[in-house]
Structure formats: structure tokens, C-alpha cells
Amino acid sequence: MSVFLQASPGRALSALAATALLLACGAAAARESRADIRIVRIDAAQMHGAYDDADPSQASLARACKAWTLRPQQAVQFFRLAKQYPQGRGDDFYWLPCSIKGQLIASDGVWDFEIDAAATGRWRRGDSVRQWGCRDRRCKALVLLMPDDGAP
Secondary structure: OOOOOOOOOOOOOOHHHHHHHHHHHHHHHHHHHHHOOEEEEEOOOEEOOOOOOOOHHHHHHHHHHHHOOOOHHHHHHHHHHOEEEOOOOHHHOOOOOEEEEEEEEEOOEEEEEEEEOOOEEEEEEOOEEEEEEOOOHHHHHOOOOOOOOOOO
């Protein structure tokens, strides 16, 4: 997608207006790339890192992770409901050491993906990373833990 910024003669486009326009174009590109997602591989959920089976809460999480599954159409639904967010915004969501990985094809190419059990996801291709988070109530059926927006 090409974007040309042009102000009227003798007037510079403000940095704020230029930034808003670029963000809008980025959001449009993200929507476009999610329009025709096709999952080509989806793996079983995996726990990451060390955990202690003797700790009841960790053992419970390990059992929940092992039982968590997503069909390809559910992974597509997750990414369609999720919003793309910039680097550094992951603190808005919880994190669990459990995720489902796979590969997808979007309109802009092939990506490796990962959906975390706490309603976040990533697409990776080379050095490019796109991060996603889902607050939509429909994601509740797709993950193990939804964000609570800091509510007690």
C-alpha cells in the first residue's frame, strides 16, 4: 500500500495529522491482512519453561494447557476478533506459559503464529512481528484467561 502525504501549497502537514494518517493506513493494512487468513498448520498446546508438578496451581495450569485446543477456524476467529497493538503494549494483557503455534497464510504472505492462552497472539516472519490482543467477549471461548482491564 503506498501513501502520499501532500499539503496544500505553502502549508506543511502537521506531525500529528501525518501520524494519524499513517496509523489509519496501518490499521487498514492489518484489517486487510486478516480478511482472508488460512491456517496451514496448527500444533497442540504446549507449556513453556519449567513448572513444578508438585505445586497444585502449576499442575492445574499444565492440565488446562494440555486440554486446550483450537481448530483452524477458531484460530482464524481469534485473529479476526483481536486488535493489533504496537510493541510495548503487551502489559495490557496477562501472560500464561501455554500457547498454540502454527502457520498461516494472509493476504500479505506466510506467517508463523502463536496464540497465548491469555488472549494475546503474534505473527512472525523474519524480523517482522505483529502483536495481537483480544478483549472481545467472543474470545473467551477461545482462550484460558481473558484480560480484566485491571479490575479488582
